[in-house]
Amino acid sequence: ATENTGIKLTCGFAMTPTAAVSGFYFAHPQADYFGVARIGEDQVEEYADRRDTSLDQARQWLRPNLNE
Numbered sequence: 001a002t003e004n005t006g007i008k009l010t011c012g013f014a015m016t017p018t019a020a021v022s023g024f025y026f027a028h029p030q031a032d033y034f035g036v037a038r039i040g041e042d043q044v045e046e047y048a049d050r051r052d053t054s055l056d057q058a059r060q061w062l063r064p065n066l067n068e
Helices: 041-051 055-065
Strands: none
Touching: 041 055
């Protein structure tokens, strides 16, 4: 797999590069699945308040899910 993907395992079995993702995925006909929707400005403000950080920093952390 390393030759085909460039992904390696550390001695602690973590994958590198760190952007690599793996997991077990199970499906069931009675299961409910959901996606993460876009985040509105009111949610960003509330998140920044809870994390005690600036709005700019919260926007940076949440950028992939912002409703821009």
